[in-house]
Amino acid sequence: MCEHLSSIRVINFGQNQLHGPIPKCLGNLTYLTEIRLGDNNLTVIEVSINQLSGSLPANIGLHVPNLEFLFVAQNNLMAGPLPNLSNASKLRELDMAASTFSCLFNHRNLTGLYLGDNPLNTTIPASRGNLSTSLLYVDLSISNIRGNIPVDIGNLSSLIALDLGNNQLSGAIPTSIQRLQNLQALYLNDNVLQGHIPYELCQLNNLADLRLGGNRLTGSIPSCLGTLSVALRSLSLGSNLLTSTIPSSLWELKYILHLNLSSNSLVGPLSEDIGKLKDVVDMDLSNNHFSGNIPGSIGGLQNMINLSLANNYLEGPIPNSFKTLLSLEFLDLSKNNLSGVIPKSLEALLYLKYLNLSFNKLQGEIPTGGPFRNFSADSFVPNGALCSASRLHVPLCKNRTKVKPNWRKAKYIISGVISVILLAAAALILILCKKRNVEVVRETASLHQVLWRRVSRLELARATNGFHESNLLGTGGFGSVYRGTLLDGIDIAVKVFNLQLEGAFKSFDKECEMLSNLRHRNLIKIISCCDELDFKALILQLMPNGSLENWLYSPNCSMTILQRLDIMKDVALALEYLHHGYSIPIVHCDVKPSNILLDDDLVAHVADFGIARLIGSADSMTETMTLATIGYMAPEFGMEGSVSTRGDVYSFGIVLMETFTKRKPTDEMFVGEMDLKQWIADSFIISRCCNR
Structure with a gap:
């Protein structure tokens, strides 16, 4: 079989109902004829979600030096001893399993290793060499893995996400895990791990998602977990043997979205x-x-x-x-x-x-x-x-007492009913005259019904033609946005987060949470979130007319003054809702033309809440990381990190001036003390002088 794959760089057999063992020769593929002339190195093997059986080849990555991603999840592959074998055969199979893992964990270019949801029936062996520093994502979940978590797991120093959940791992959580300083997601849930929750987990300052539920962990909840208040978004410690009280520091996790302490003592x-x-x-x-x-x-x-x-x-x-x-x-x-x-x-x-x-x-x-x-x-x-x-x-x-009807008062009741009907008719006329308000209510109700529709990564890949460049709508601070169409014909925009960027996990959780709770005609609407170990995406309502930035600077687009005015009125209404119409004031922090999207009727919808902030009852807060866009951020945000609703108003003013002048605040004409504000002010002075 493999000799016929010489013209393929990426092997993708996903969801084709393949049967039988995976070909041993896949592990020996080294050089392939290019898709593009001169490009002849295999980088991805994708055989997930099939019915492949037998043993995972021990040398599957040995002779593929440029392999970056190995997707073998959701099959029926074994890595340990097969049933009904002699003791000698079992020992050989065990050694093969160890060799397989050692080979993969030591692969110098491997970035993503996905073996989850296979009956691997093996252990994670101790390293026989230096573990790879290139591995970012490891998924060995639901794979019947036994034994302890090896101490040298801490040598996978670049790991962003590690999923060992739903196995039979035992022993203690190794303290060496503190060396995984880039780790953002750690799933050890539903095993038989014992001992205390190690305080060393509190050293993982980037940890956004920690799942330790469904084990036999004892002792108290470490009070130091409260120090992860900036990063931690999800904490699951349920179904363990934890005792004592909840440490007061746990209530300092001010950005936590999901907290599960159930089924303990x-x-x-x-x-x-x-x-x-x-x-x-x-x-x-x-x-x-x-x-x-x-x-x-x-x-x-x-x-x-x-x-x-x-x-x-x-x-x-x-x-x-x-x-x-x-x-x-x-x-x-x-x-x-x-x-x-x-x-x-x-x-x-x-x-x-x-x-x-x-x-x-x-x-x-x-x-x-x-x-x-x-x-x-x-x-x-x-x-x-x-x-x-x-x-x-x-x-x-x-x-409660029964009231006998008084027929003498029937005529008064009938008169009252007629009066109510007339009042209702008058009210209906007023409501119809206020069509925009009616649409807000209707959209609020319909949004709640379609929210959180489950969409898988594979369905999104189909919808966007494999996230092809031709479907790319734009690129933002934490990822890229693609146009797509779901199987039921719904047009969507898919915002795929680049999880290798610092803060991407937190940005995904924040944007998901914000958009799922905000309901306004002029805010972008969320259809669903795709939340997988190595893949985070928001599925949003597609805005067919793109962004305001496209309309301002594309030679094929033009808008009248009235259309621009209507768009800015829409943006103002959206900001007014964020600042005053929600239970807690919300600061968008990054209002700019590329974050203002337009629907079929050129109605504006404010988007991209990745760095939005809730400021509670205070007028402002201090943000240590300045992530807003140069030219649009308020001076106090750029210099002091001060976040307030006034900063959004400042950004809105810049966008307003840009919309009517078609001049970016970062235009090369603005140097020294001359900026967009000063240029417009000088233009007014010149205009007044000329009219005298």
Whole structure:
């Protein structure tokens, strides 16, 4: 077979339902006839998602010196001893498995190694040489890997992401892992690891995603994890044997999005400092031994979508502050000792789809408005003192009395109904006259329905013709944007993050979180996020007319003065919503023409929230890393790192002047003290003088 592959540089057999063993000769391919004349080195082997079986060739990367990516995930390949072999054969197969891993981990050019979701049935051997410093991504998840994590794993010094999840790894987490200073994602979840969580993990200052759940880890949660507040976005320690209280420093993880401490033996009350986690989207503290009242400050977590405090020893009332959790979709407070009434204010949680208050000591009337119309009896039983309609299997409320109809008042009722109809008709006319407001409401509802549609990396590759250059729409600070069409015909824009750039993981999480919670006609809309170990992408609404920058400087595009004015009005409305229309003021930080996208009707949509900031109740905050674009950033941002809504207004002013003059603030004509602002000011002075 391999002799017929001499004209291929990238081998891609993905999703072709291939059967049988992988050809041994793939490991011996060295020189190939070029796709482009003179280019004759194999760099990628891609055979993922097939039905390949047998043993992974021990020499698969040995004779491919320029191999950069090896994709063999989601097959049925073995790397360890095959069944029904003699002891001698088993030893040979074990040695082959060790040789395979040693070869791959020592490959000098290999950047990505993807063997996950195969029954490899082997161990990770100790190194027989110097481990490669080129490896950035390693995926050995769901592969039946046993034994300890070798100490010399710390020698893979360039690793950005390491996934060893869903295996049978045992022993302790090696402290040598602290040497992986570039690591942004560490998945050791669902193994049988034991011992304490090493404090050395706190030395990984770039760590954005840490998953240790589903092991047998003991002791307390290291207090030093709070020092990762700048980077850490996801922390999963659930289903372990952790004890003691939650360290107060954990509430300093102000940018955390996902927190899972469930199914441990954690004790003590929940601190009021829980309200500091302003960005958190999912929080699971269920199945522990927490006691005391639910902190009222939890109502300040207004980005929260999923919250579970189930199966603890919490008591007291359900805080009325829950009414401010307007994004909440899942709430589980079951199996506690909560008392008092169910706050009627919870009717304001219009997105709430799941509610479980069962097995508590609640009393009084169950609310009937808002989302409560959709909940069943399972949400409330057994709480013996609750009352409501019979469909909820609780007693009827005694304070309700039947009212006999008074037919003498029928004519007044009919008159009232007619008056209401007339008022409603008048209101409808006013609403139709305010078409823009109607569209905002409609888009808000429809956005929530299409949000988080699951899209895989392979589907995105098909949609964008393999992320081909012809589909490239543009390149930004953290990645590239491609045009594509999904299988169901939906046109999309795919923002693919370059995970090798510092801060890319954090930018992806921040932008994903921001766009999923913001709902405005003039903000770009998110369809989904593709979140895989080595691949992060946002799937966005396609803006067929490109960016404002294209329209200003492309010789094939032109806009009238009124069209430019309408676009700037749209941008102003978007910024007004970010600064004043959301629960917490949001600073975009990078308003510029390339981040203003135009739809079919040239309606503007502000995009690219990769460095956006929530500034809470303060007027401003200090940002140590200046990532905004030269020429558009406010002076206080560039010199002092001061982030405020005023900075966005400054950037808007620069864009406004550029839109009507078609002069970039970085134009070569602006030197010394002459800049865009001064040039326009001087133009006004000259104009006034000439008109005298």
